[in-house]
Amino acid sequence: AQTVTQSQPEMSVQEAETVTLSCTYDTSENNYYLFWYKQPPSRQMILVIRQEAYKQQNATENRFSVNFQKAAKSFSLKISDSQLGDTAMYFCALLVYNTDKLIFGTGTRLQVFP
């Protein structure tokens, strides 16, 4: 069985600062993908960034980057230059190759303060 754990229920950061959200996962499969989704107060689920497990290079999307440690089964999200619009719930998710079923963590609520 696959599991995703987000151990930080809530985080806060000041505008323009950097914050890191943690995620660990468990799977016995070798081929899988990892995602971070953002859910703002509007409740829309927005894909922030993705990482293919076979790629060693960490994914980056503008101010968002990940630290993927495959051996440790860790997948953290770093948000640089935090903006007020980054305030949202952030979900880490695992997708095992050939299953298409996203397994979500419980989420981290991020508050960005001015």
Place this chain on the structure above:
Amino acid sequence: DSGVTQTPKHLITATGQRVTLRCSPRSGDLSVYWYQQSLDQGLQFLIQYYNGEERAKGNILERFSAQQFPDLHSELNLSSLELGDSALYFCASSHTGRGGLNEQYFGPGTRLTVT
């Protein structure tokens, strides 16, 4: 805007009733997924359809059913509703059914309140 549409946005109904949630996938997407987001269970995968056929099942109750029509839109039917069924129901779509990176794009969700 993800290109996935869901109707209605909000639904309020009583226990014991039946409701239907509708989803239209992004243009060109063949797969539709349904997820439930509740306070106590978090985000859970319910069921997936690919090109009209059921492809995968998750923690979907027997009172719930779904289908995907020839035009690829999907409906999730919830019957004998209970208070605990109150949740946000998301539909997501992707281009293919399985294999490779298959990003799922989420609709805005339907907020179901059972009173």
